Structures are given as structure tokens and as C-alpha cells.
Amino acid sequence: MSANWEKQEGNQGVLTFDVSADEFDKALDQAFKKVVKDVEIPGFRKGKVPRKLFESRFGVESLYQDAVDIVLPDAYSKAVDETGIEPIEQPDVDIDQIEKGKDLIFKATVNVKPEVTLGDYKGLEVEEQSVEVTDQDVEDDIEQQREQQAELVVKEEGSIEQGDTAVIDFKGYADGEAFEGGEAQDFSLEIGSGQLVPGFEEALVGKQSGEETELQLTFPEDYHAENLAGKEAVFEVKIHDIKTKELPDLDDEFAKDVDENIETLDELREKKKEELQSQREQDAENQKRESLIQQATDNADVTIPDAMVETELDRMLQEFEQQLQSQGMTLDMYYQFSGQDKEALKDQMREDAQKRVKTNLTLEAVYYQENLEVTDEDVDKEIDKMASMYGTDADQLKQMLGGNTDALKEELKGTKSIEFLVDHSQTV
Structure with missing residues (x-):
């Protein structure tokens, strides 16, 4: 087969591809075997009508649609692979040439993933966050523990x-x-x-x-x-x-109730300070990453297709539904409680969905611009990390993924890009 991609305005283009005459003839044979089972002609049992008689009575054209349905999915998939385009929704396919004994030619109008023009993403500045933990911070945290045990x-x-x-x-x-x-x-x-x-x-x-x-x-x-x-x-x-x-008394007995691994209130204070310090450092790192991602995204130029926003909205709705289910609710219950319907909820989420899409496109552009790479070792480390988090075995987790780590690799591409932004940033 041959395939040709002709880019047009925006993120749309025309993909022209063909199916050889031999493949089309084989598809016509399959189509005939499917259709003839239900054909009745006097003098012949159902399903036993000769091919020539069928075509003379109904025309070979009556088989075209079934034959097209047989060859189109595979031919389109191969054309996409050959041209290297990334469609974001189902194409609008027209038949440019269809005739028995000739190549079958398709022309598909396809919306593809948009190109991103990156702005500044290296050397971005991020404000240094204080991670100091004071004695008062520790006392406030312990007081919250007292409130919880009140x-x-x-x-x-x-x-x-x-x-x-x-x-x-x-x-x-x-x-x-x-x-x-x-x-x-x-x-x-x-x-x-x-x-x-x-x-x-x-x-x-x-x-x-x-x-x-x-x-x-x-x-x-x-x-x-x-x-x-x-x-x-x-x-x-x-x-x-x-x-x-x-409130319980602030003493050693209270400290033991909070944490069975310690004996005194002073030990509790020391442990709380370490925990708060670790949390502050993690929060500061997260804020740094979020700031750099936001700056790189704001600096990038890209036209976001509606189809990608709708796909992201569907994903966000699924995430929201899972959150509700964990609280014993359903989407229908939420709609009734909130007075919203599905479209109103999607409209409420739309701005965030647009931001998510632009962020993902920007990080992907950084990944390819800098020739970053997700290795098998990176995937194994992430699986080990996830297995530890979920309290399962790495091999069991791989089986749960069906042995397919492609989705995980896509996630790690974004992680690699974020690490690049951090490594090439400046703290002020």
C-alpha cells in the first residue's frame, strides 16, 4: 500500500491511502460469502447462489460496502503508522476510487495532535521556599492531635x-x-x-x-x-x-496514645519535627515543580483542538465518578444533590481540562525537543515504586497491567520532562 499525508490549516489534513486490487478482490470474496447466506433466488437453496448469478442479479457494487468495512480499519491503521501522524479523533473517510480490478483509494480528513511552539523552558526562575520548622509549628501540630483525641x-x-x-x-x-x-x-x-x-x-x-x-x-x-x-x-x-x-492531658501517656513506638512527650516532639521537616521539603519541591510546569506551559504557543478537550473532560468525569464512589455516592446522586447535569458539570471542568491538555502537550514537546528517553530501567523502577505503594509484588503488578507498559511509559515521558525543567531551573 501507499500512503500520503497532506497537512492543511490548523491541525487538520488529508490522508490518502490505497488498498491493492488483489486485497480488494479478496475482500469482495469475503463480502460475498457473508451476504450470500441470506440471499434467496428461485431454484437455489439459501446460501448456494453462484457468484456470477448473484452479480448479474444484484451487481458487484452491492458487495462494495461490506468489502470496504473489511479492509478499511487495517488499511487506515497502516497508513497512520506509515505517515507517522497522531490522530486525535475518528477520521472522516471518503472513497476516492472503487472499482473491481483496480486499487481501492481512500481520502480521509484527519484531525491530528497539534504542533507546539515552545517558548522559554530552560533557565526558568522559581522562588525559594522556606522549609524551616519552628518549635511553635511542632506545638501547633501536637495541639491538632489533642483536638482529634478530644x-x-x-x-x-x-x-x-x-x-x-x-x-x-x-x-x-x-x-x-x-x-x-x-x-x-x-x-x-x-x-x-x-x-x-x-x-x-x-x-x-x-x-x-x-x-x-x-x-x-x-x-x-x-x-x-x-x-x-x-x-x-x-x-x-x-x-x-x-x-x-x-482535651487529653499533654503528657507522656498522651504521647504513647499518639504513637505506640515512643515513650515520652519529648520523643513525640522530636519525631513530629522530623515529620514536619520532611513534609515541608516535599511541599516546597512540589511547588517548585508546579511553578516550572506552569511557566513552561504559559510560554508555549499551541492551538488546543476541541476533540482533545472533550477527551480530557471524559477522563476527568471518570476520575470524579471514582472519587464519588469512594464516598458511597454516584454521579446521578451528585447531579440530584447539586442541581447540575452532565453538561453543566463538564462546563465547570472545561477550563481545567484545557489547562491539562496544554500542559501535557507542552511537556511532550519538551521531551522530544531535548531527545529525552524513558528506559526499561525507568519503567521497572516505577513499577517497583507502585508495587510498594499498593502493597503488592512487582510481578503481580505487571500481570495486572497485562504485560503492556506503554501507558506507563507515556506517563514517564511527562516525568522526564518535569525533571528536565527542574534540573535546568534557577532558584531566586
Whole structure:
């Protein structure tokens, strides 16, 4: 076969390719064997009609479409490989020549991955981040641990304060009617958590256990339930109990509860400082990488095809659905809760999808511009790293990947490009 790629405006072009007359004849034979099974002509059993009689009755042209369906996928794939183009969506294929005994010629209009014009990506400047961990940072972290281990105890005296948890019944009304989702019994509400309508928690501050009250509130204009957005509402509230946090003593016993591998509070402080130091350094490195990626992407010039954005949006939707499933939700439940539909959610994600596509294209351009390489050793190291992360064996992980590491290699190309940006950057 022969194939020719003629680039046109933007990222579109025409791919011309052929199928030899012999291959086309073989495809016509296959098409006839498929079609003749359902052909009935008086004097012949179904499926036993001679080829010449079939063609004289129906014409050889009646076999063309089935023959084209047989040869086109493989011929197109080979033409793509031969010309080295990278299609980003299904082509629009026309038949330029089709005649028994002659080569079959196709012309396909194809949208391909766009070319990236790189701007500055070497010698980029990034601001140095402080990674210092102070004694106060350590104490703040330990205090968070105390908060997490705090017990809620009933407040025998006094009123509701910030940080308390109020156990309440409530029922909400808008336009005099109770609304869906506006009622609960024995609901534990931490004051200051922002769980309910703005103003709800603040209005309970100073109230007493056993008290009943009405709260006059207004839903925000951008409230997720459109039927309530901007509306005034009345909440009937009954306060059953007030609970306050009782923090554990800051001593060696507390330290042991936090980490069974240590014996004293001083050991806990030392270990926390090391952990915070490691985290600060990792965060600083991540910020550096993100800054360099963003700069290189901003400096690059590329026209992003809608097809690539749509593909990325589909990928982001899948990721979002997996996140929801881990929380026991589905996309349909989210749509109902948020008042959005699939298209509205995609529109909300579109800008991020465009950024992702441009970033990926930029990193790929850097990879090829600098002749970087992902080796088999790089792949093995990444598999070992992933196996350790998931608590499995490297060989088992390879089996899970089906022995195909191409997708992993593509991911590592981006990693190689990011490492190049970091190695050739300047800290200021």
C-alpha cells in the first residue's frame, strides 16, 4: 500500500491511502460469502447462489460496502503508522476510487495532535521556599492531635459557644412550606463547622440546653438547590444537649496514645519535627515543580483542538465518578444533590481540562525537543515504586497491567520532562 499525508490549516489534513486490487478482490470474496447466506433466488437453496448469478442479479457494487468495512480499519491503521501522524479523533473517510480490478483509494480528513511552539523552558526562575520548622509549628501540630483525641462531654452549665457541639432537632420552612432536606432529629452540629446555612450556627451561640427557638435566615444566592437560592427561611430548632471538647492531658501517656513506638512527650516532639521537616521539603519541591510546569506551559504557543478537550473532560468525569464512589455516592446522586447535569458539570471542568491538555502537550514537546528517553530501567523502577505503594509484588503488578507498559511509559515521558525543567531551573 501507499500512503500520503497532506497537512492543511490548523491541525487538520488529508490522508490518502490505497488498498491493492488483489486485497480488494479478496475482500469482495469475503463480502460475498457473508451476504450470500441470506440471499434467496428461485431454484437455489439459501446460501448456494453462484457468484456470477448473484452479480448479474444484484451487481458487484452491492458487495462494495461490506468489502470496504473489511479492509478499511487495517488499511487506515497502516497508513497512520506509515505517515507517522497522531490522530486525535475518528477520521472522516471518503472513497476516492472503487472499482473491481483496480486499487481501492481512500481520502480521509484527519484531525491530528497539534504542533507546539515552545517558548522559554530552560533557565526558568522559581522562588525559594522556606522549609524551616519552628518549635511553635511542632506545638501547633501536637495541639491538632489533642483536638482529634478530644472527647465530647455534656456541658452541665453555660450556653453554646464556638467549638461546642449542639445536639438539636430542626425543621426549615420557605414560603410557609417545609422543604426537602430541611429537617433532622438529634443532629450533632459543631458550632463553627459551616455545616448548615450561613448564620444558622452563629444564631445558636448563647442559647441554653432545652431551649426552643426560631431562626430567621436567608439562603445564599448561589445556593446549590435552585428552588431555595436567595429565599428567606424559618428554622424551628430545639436544643437537646450541649457538648464541649475535653482535651487529653499533654503528657507522656498522651504521647504513647499518639504513637505506640515512643515513650515520652519529648520523643513525640522530636519525631513530629522530623515529620514536619520532611513534609515541608516535599511541599516546597512540589511547588517548585508546579511553578516550572506552569511557566513552561504559559510560554508555549499551541492551538488546543476541541476533540482533545472533550477527551480530557471524559477522563476527568471518570476520575470524579471514582472519587464519588469512594464516598458511597454516584454521579446521578451528585447531579440530584447539586442541581447540575452532565453538561453543566463538564462546563465547570472545561477550563481545567484545557489547562491539562496544554500542559501535557507542552511537556511532550519538551521531551522530544531535548531527545529525552524513558528506559526499561525507568519503567521497572516505577513499577517497583507502585508495587510498594499498593502493597503488592512487582510481578503481580505487571500481570495486572497485562504485560503492556506503554501507558506507563507515556506517563514517564511527562516525568522526564518535569525533571528536565527542574534540573535546568534557577532558584531566586
